[in-house]
Amino acid sequence: MEKIVNLCKRRGLVFPTSDIYGGLGSTWDYGPAGVELKRNIKEAWWRDIVQSRNDVIGLDSAILQHPRTWEASGHLQNFTDPLVDCKGCKQRFRADQVNGRRCPECGGELTEARQFNLMFRTFIGPVEDTASTIYLRPETAQGIFSNFANVIDTQRVKLPFGVAQTGKSFRNEITPGNFIFRTREFEQMEMEFFVRPNTDEELKWFEYWVQARFQWYVKYGINPAHLRLRPHAQDELSHYSRGTTDIEYLYPFGWGELEGIARRGSFDLDQHAKFSGKDLSYFDEESKSRVRPWVIEPAAGVDRAMLAFLLDAYDEDVVEGEERIVLRLDPRLAPIKVAVFPLLRKGGQPEKADKVREMLQRHFTVAYDQAGSIGRRYRRMDEIGTPFAVTIDHQTMQDDTVTLRDRDSTEQVRIPIAGLVNTLIERIGWHC
Ligand code: ATP
Numbered sequence: 001m002e003k004i005v006n007l008c009k010r011r012g013l014v015f016p017t018s019d020i021y022g023g024l025g026s027t028w029d030y031g032p033a034g035v036e037l038k039r040n041i042k043e044a045w046w047r048d049i050v051q052s053r054n055d056v057i058g059l060d061s062a063i064l065q066h067p068r069t070w071e072a073s074g075h076l077q078n079f080t081d082p083l084v085d086c087k088g089c090k091q092r093f094r095a096d097q098v099n100g101r102r103c104p105e106c107g108g109e110l111t112e113a114r115q116f117n118l119m120f121r122t123f124i125g126p127v128e129d130t131a132s133t134i135y136l137r138p139e140t141a142q143g144i145f146s147n148f149a150n151v152i153d154t155q156r157v158k159l160p161f162g163v164a165q166t167g168k169s170f171r172n173e174i175t176p177g178n179f180i181f182r183t184r185e186f187e188q189m190e191m192e193f194f195v196r197p198n199t200d201e202e203l204k205w206f207e208y209w210v211q212a213r214f215q216w217y218v219k220y221g222i223n224p225a226h227l228r229l230r231p232h233a234q235d236e237l238s239h240y241s242r243g244t245t246d247i248e249y250l251y252p253f254g255w256g257e258l259e260g261i262a263r264r265g266s267f268d269l270d271q272h273a274k275f276s277g278k279d280l281s282y283f284d285e286e287s288k289s290r291v292r293p294w295v296i297e298p299a300a301g302v303d304r305a306m307l308a309f310l311l312d313a314y315d316e317d318v319v320e321g322e323e324r325i326v327l328r329l330d331p332r333l334a335p336i337k338v339a340v341f342p343l344l345r346k347g348g349q350p351e352k353a354d355k356v357r358e359m360l361q362r363h364f365t366v367a368y369d370q371a372g373s374i375g376r377r378y379r380r381m382d383e384i385g386t387p388f389a390v391t392i393d394h395q396t397m398q399d400d401t402v403t404l405r406d407r408d409s410t411e412q413v414r415i416p417i418a419g420l421v422n423t424l425i426e427r428i429g430w431h432c
Contacts (some may be wrong), residue, residue, distance in 0.1 A: 001178070001251075001252040001253065001311075003313060003314065003325075004179070004307075004310055004314060005179055007314070007325065007327075007383060008031075008034065008310070010383075010385075011031075011033055011380075011383050011384050012031035012032045012033045012034065013030070013031055013033045013034035013037065013310075013335075013384065014028050014029070014030055014031060014034045014179075014180060015028065015029045015030075015031050016028060016029070017029050023227045025176065026176035026177055026182070026183055026184070027176075027183055027184065027185060028180050028183060028303075031041060032335075033321070033335040033336070033384045034306075034335070035335075035368070036327075036335030036336065036365060037306060037309075037310075037333060037334070037335045037385075038187075038302055038303075038306055040080065040218075040332065040333045040334070040335070041302055041305050041306055041309065041333060042166050042187075042189060042302055043334060044220060044333065045166065045189045045216075045300070046058070046164070046166065046189075048216060049162070049164050049189075049191055050164050053162075055096060055160060055161050055162060056161065056162035056163070056164055056165050056191060056193070057145055057151070057157070057161070057162070057163055057164070058157060058163070058165060059143065059147060059151070059163050059164070059165045060165055060167065061140070061143025061144065061146070061147060061165060061167075062143065062163055062166070063137050063168060064124065064134055064135055064136070064137075065134070065137060065142065065143060066134075066146075067133060067134050067135065067137075067148065068275055068276070069142050069146055069272075070135050070142070071275060072268075072271040072272050072274070072275035072276070073142050073145075073240070073268060073271060073272075074239045074240060074267075074271065075138060075139075075142075076117070077239075078238075078239035079117060079118050079119060079138055079185075079239075080115035080116055080117050080118065081094050081095075081096070081115075081116055081118060081173075081174055082094065082095035082096060082113035082114070082115060082116070083095065083114055083115070083116035084098065084110040084113050085110065086103035086105065086106060086108045086109070086110055086111075086155070086414065087107025087108055087109045087110070087111060088103060088106045088107070088109065089103060089105055089106040089108055091103065091105050091106075091310065092174055092175075093110070093174065093175060094174045094175055095110075095113035097175060098110065104422060107207060112192060116172075116174060117172075118138060118171040118172050118173065119135040119136065119138050119170075119171070119172065119312050120135060120136040120170045120171075120172050120184075120218055121133055121134075121135055122134060122135075122136065122186060136169075136170035137169055137170065138169055138170060138171050139169050139188065139190065139299070140165050140166070140167045140169055140188050140190045141190050141192060141268070141297060141299065142268070142393050144163045144165060144190070144192045144271050145192065145268040146272060146276075147163070147170065148163075148269060148272075148280050149278060149279075149280055149323060149429070151163055152282055158285070159194060159195060159196050159284060159286075159291075159293060160194060160195040160196070160201070160205060160293075161193070161194055162191045162192060162193040162194065163191070163192050163194075163254060164189075164190065164191035164192075165189075165190060165191075166187065166189045166190075166302065167187065167188065168185060168186070168188075169186060169187070169188050170184060170185050170186075171184060171186075172184055175267065177320075178251065178253055178256075179306070180295060180303040180306065181251065181253075181256060181303075181304055181305050181307055183303065183306050186301055186302070186303045186304075187301070187302035187303060188300065188301055188302065188394075189297060189299075189300045189301075189302055189305075190297065190298070190299045190300070191297065191298050191299075192264075192295050192296075192297050193205060193295065193296040193297070193298075194210065194282075194293035194294070194295055195293060195294050195295070195296065196284065196287075196293065196294075196337075197266060197291050197292060197293060197294045198294075201294075201298065202263060202294050204267075205296050206243070206245075206261065206296050209261050209296050209298050210229060210245050210261050212298075213247055213259055213298045213300070214227060214229065214247055215259060217247065217249075217258070217305070217308070219311060220309065220330045220332065220333055221309065221311045221313060221329065221330040221333070222249070222308060222309065223312055226249055226250040226308075226312060227247060227248070227249055227250075227258075227379070228247075228248050228250075228255065229245050229246070229247060229248075230245065230246045230248050230255070231243070231244070231245045231246075232244040232245070232246065236264065239306065240262070240264050240265075240267045240268060241262045241264060242263040242264070242265045242267075243262070243263040244260055244261065244262040244263070245260070245261050246258075246259070246260045246261075247259045247260075247261070249304075249311075250310040251307070251308070251311065256304075257304070258300070258301070258304050258308055259297065259298060259299060259300035259301070259304075259305075260297075260298075260299050261297065261298045261299075262295075262297045262299065263294070263295075263296060263297075264294070264295040264297050265294050265295065266292045266293065266294050266295070268295065269292050269295075270292065280292065293391070307335060307365070309329065309330075310327065310329075313327040313328045313329040313330075313385060314327060314328075315327070315328050315341040318374075319410050322375075322380055324379055325379075325382065325383050326382040326383070326385070326407060326408070327382070327383065327384060327385030328385065328407070328408055329360070329385035329387075329390070330429075330431060331387040331388075331427065331428040332428060333382075333385075334385045334386060334387050335365065335384055335385065335386075335387065336365050336366065336367045336368075336381070336384060336386045337364035337365050337366070337386070337387065337424065337428055338360055338364050338365075338366055338368060338386065338387075338388040338389065338390060338424060339366070339368070339377070339381045339386050339388070339389040339390070340353050340356050340357045340360065340366060340367070340368050340369075340389075340390050340392070341353065341368075341369055341370065341374060341377050341389060341390070341391045341392065342370050342391075342392045343374060343391055343392060343393040344393075344394075345370055347394065347397060348397055349392050349394075349396070349397065350370055352392050352396055352397065353368065353370070353392040354368075356402065356417060356420070359417075359420070359421065360390075360420065360421065362426070363421055363424070363425065364424060364428070367386065367426060369379065369381075374391065377389075378405065378410075381407070382407055385407070386407060387406070387407045387408075387427070387428070388404060388405065388406065388407065388424060388427070389404075389405040389407075390402045390403070390404055390405075390420065391403045391405065391412075395414075396417075399416060400416060400417050400418070401414050401416050401417065402414070402415065402417055402420065404420070404423065
């Protein structure tokens with residue numbers, strides 16, 4: 001993990017938040033390369049979950065929502081973790097994460113556990129009183145449930161169908177840590193898949209989404225041996241869940257949740273119907289009756305996914321007698337798709353390289369670098385996982401060909417500039 005954290009800082013993937021003030025306990029900022037990687041993860045998810053399917057549509061609901069939302073959803077009452085204090089050093093821990101009754105830091109005695117609500121509270125408007133208290137959303141899902149009527153009234157949807165969204169969520173975690181694995185501000189990719197309210201349909205789609213989501217991580221490069229499915233025991237289920245299976249990844253600190261797939265039944269729609277007094281049912285043409293659908297929810301974290309992709313892609317090897325660090329990221333996720341280098345800073349090469357860069361920028365994220373030895377320039381790119389590098393050299397000036405270097409094999413082939421875009425599109429796997 002140490003190596004990844006250092007690489008992330010050194011190459012502009014992830015910086016500690018408020019670095020110049022000494023940081024803000026386990027919050028992180030995404031640097032120029034990191035923001036691209038994160039966007040690509042979200043893009044890949046959106047493309048696969050929404051744009052390439054006929055049964056899922058998108059939504060982008062607000063972070064600040066009516067406080068009744070959290071009463072209805074049960075978060076106000078149940079979204080808690082057991083908190084213990086150390087009587088000696090005063091540190092606080094999640095009771096389910098410490099072994100025994102002693103402080104893991106100083107060995108002091110721990111207090112009895114009490115329930116600590118994880119929602120961040122703030123006020124809406126200029127008056128700071130109970131009536132104006134609102135919460136930063138702890139999950140994106142509720143915005144989907146509270147828009148259920150809007151969606152079915154305005155869209156031609158037929159059961160089963162899903163509504164997906166990505167966005168920030170906030171949880172005042174007692175013990176954040178492990179880099180971007182557990183933070184208080186993070187991004188989620190969630191989808192509520194509404195099905196006919198019967199167990200056969202529910203279990204069929206639950207199984208479908210568990211498998212589909214597992215395979216999604218494999219598709220973008222995670223070694224399946226580093227992934228496993230873990231069904232929740234009855235006593236660890238969230239208050240809304242009838243059954244949950246986590247997709248776990250083998251992080252350096254052990255197996256940890258990457259994504260959870262939950263059977264939420266009609267819990268949320270029932271609660272919102274009750275609290276809002278609105279009719280949140282759906283007219284099912286097939287059975288000619290009004291039903292309140294049940295829900296399967298695949299809920300993933302962007303930051304945790306990014307950490308897993310980074311860890312799985314990290315590699316060290318030796319090229320021409322020199323050690324190198326390389327991120328073997330799937331080209332579709334790589335922050336920069338192609339780097340353009342003039343070999344020399346003379347002979348018209350920089351001008352030519354500029355033209356090639358312009359051409360490529362219409363299709364891909366491109367880096368341009370003309371400083372230092374070519375070997376060093378390749379290494380910088382290897383370290384952020386840039387899959388391809390194009391070099392403009394003496395021969396380019398004569399026959400309009402360039403060398404195209406592959407990050408993983410480090411092999412170079414000579415190809416005409418005119419064929420570059422198509423070759424890259426083919427090798428990356430899609431247009432970006
Ligand atoms: P955990 O048990 O690790 O606290 P959870 O079961 O509370 O997670 P869910 O409520 O299922 O998490 O949230 C769905 C996804 O959101 C998680 O699988 C994870 O990827 C992401 N997520 C949840 N909490 C955090 C956090 N504090 N930091 C980063 N990502 C998070």
